[in-house]
Amino acid sequence: MATFRIGLVGLGNMGTGHANYLIEGGIKGAELTAVTDVRPERLAEIAEQWGEHIHRFESPEEMFRSGTVDGVIICTPHYDHPAQAISAFEHGLHVLIEKPAGVYTRQVREMNEAAAKSGKVFGIMYNQRTNPLYAKLKDLISSGELGEVRRTNWIITDWYRTQSYYNSGGWRATWAGEGGGVLINQDPHQLDLWQWTTGMMPTRVRAFCQFGKHRDIEVENDVTAYVEYENGATGVFVTSTFESPGTNRFEVSGDRGKIVIENGKLTFWRLRTPESEFNANFKSGFGQPECWKFDIPIQHGGGQHKEITENWVSAIVNGTPLLAPGEEGIKGLTLSNAMLLSTWTDSWVDLPIDEDLFYEKLQEQIAKSDSAKKADHYETLSVKGTH
């Protein structure tokens, strides 16, 4: 078949990264044919760097209806993802969006509905799903090697960000500009992997977000969340941006032992007999199941962004199953929204969350925020009109 023609929406850091491997011919059977960015000067640079043959548009709509692309990768600010994806679907295009799927679940649900209606292939750039560590964890859990999951515990505090980082753009770490802090900006992958690897979404969440801690910002940069799952298991998620060197340690314990991913290594303490069986049969006072500790072999590499794009193209061209279906973006976002909502209401949040209540609370934050004004003085054009 003919080459699959890709358009890029947004030429910031991520968009430029995708352009680079596409231009080098990194994705077999696909090519970059068009780009769109709200900044004319950025488009001019592109023409000079990559050549005039790549079509350039000043708005996504123009590109969507131009007939120059078969599918688009959306790499704009968070708030814009859903509206742009919906528009692309309406123009009969396949869509791959950058994470997060959006800022609030209502807009993301609408995007998912548009995707379903269009019948087009919808992917999300959850490139960490290609990380062999997490792929192996998912394998060990879904194949039953770990037994039924009893606890999850992710400490992900190695997102160190300085005040100068936050000051580098007026939209950064504002409710108006980004719609949140560490959860929406740094943790989308972990919030995806947390439920993707275990195959379990919580049934309720009680979380404690702190805002502007050790930093002059308005959004959350310190979060502790407690969750409960349908099978009775519990979980903890701890994240921050002010700890150095921080920690990235994901522990999952189950009926057959425990697994810890830390320092780029996956360690499996595996019980010879499942705990539940041992407990049922043991008759003495103290004792526990025989436990074998393994360092599980992990392939190096993982294709990351390029592999996700490749997989998306292959899903369109060959019908390959998607590694990261776009519809799943709502899961991680639901967790992130639930953590904020639990903090704002100082109470439990049952899942699925009340999407209207979250939206309303988010608007309150935006309304009372000083930086809603401050953000206007910076490069936030692409955010306007989306909320």
Next chain:
Amino acid sequence: MATFRIGLVGLGNMGTGHANYLIEGGIKGAELTAVTDVRPERLAEIAEQWGEHIHRFESPEEMFRSGTVDGVIICTPHYDHPAQAISAFEHGLHVLIEKPAGVYTRQVREMNEAAAKSGKVFGIMYNQRTNPLYAKLKDLISSGELGEVRRTNWIITDWYRTQSYYNSGGWRATWAGEGGGVLINQDPHQLDLWQWTTGMMPTRVRAFCQFGKHRDIEVENDVTAYVEYENGATGVFVTSTFESPGTNRFEVSGDRGKIVIENGKLTFWRLRTPESEFNANFKSGFGQPECWKFDIPIQHGGGQHKEITENWVSAIVNGTPLLAPGEEGIKGLTLSNAMLLSTWTDSWVDLPIDEDLFYEKLQEQIAKSDSAKKADHYETLSVKGTH
């Protein structure tokens, strides 16, 4: 001066352990002169094993007024510690109690008041304070090496207990018999060390206890607690009795880096520049303080129970400062009570806790408990009349 005469209250596992090193002359300048136990057959065994010269009493009161002892070590069930200690103080005796200090803070506060009034030396068997790992952590924090504490995180899930363990005594894991589960029985040391090493008690607690999880018991055996401290730091404490092999990992992060105690090792990731200073001066987008990773040398050993007894005797005889003052027992118990109370009220608990409310809620548990009756069929004499 004359030899310091010690009496033991309760000759169960712990009491017998203390007796063994005392009889061997393990504590210089002190000797075991009397014992008391509610079981005549246990006293008869003692006479045969250790000789008739050790005075034997069927009740603590008799021993306290006998003039045969200068101080007593109380090793009875949890509920009895405060009443017996108060009585001992009233008889002008020095007291060393086993942990926990008691089951509810009201009784423990009364015990502390009696101790203060008596002017006698009051210690508690927090033998883990002699563990060089935790002593070193306290040193690194109190000396400022770690900088201001920003987060504590203790995962202590390696208290594996089988159903057969719980079935081994009718009083076990009941509200009437023990007054709680993993918090009061397995975690007293961690609840002590958590605040002793950091020098910080939380200001409020939100906790999630689960009762009889994977086990047929009525008390809590799965706990996740979130705490906040006065300086803005937060903390997490996770504990259970059904996970195998479980985890014992204590992480403290501060302005100068982080410390992790795990697998009998203390590792210090130390920042060359404090984070707050680095953040104040850094001007670029991404960057973080230079970090040096150290394995901190730890002396092996630690005198454990014997060292605590030795220290208590030395405090009495020579005025040595106590390593574990009895009055501090209320701190760990406050944390444990707060976690249960937060669960029962499904809300925040501010510290110091409402001791009457906790007592009332505990009585409700005891009243509605089947095992309040069941426990009567077992060896629970020593628990009666204390609540």
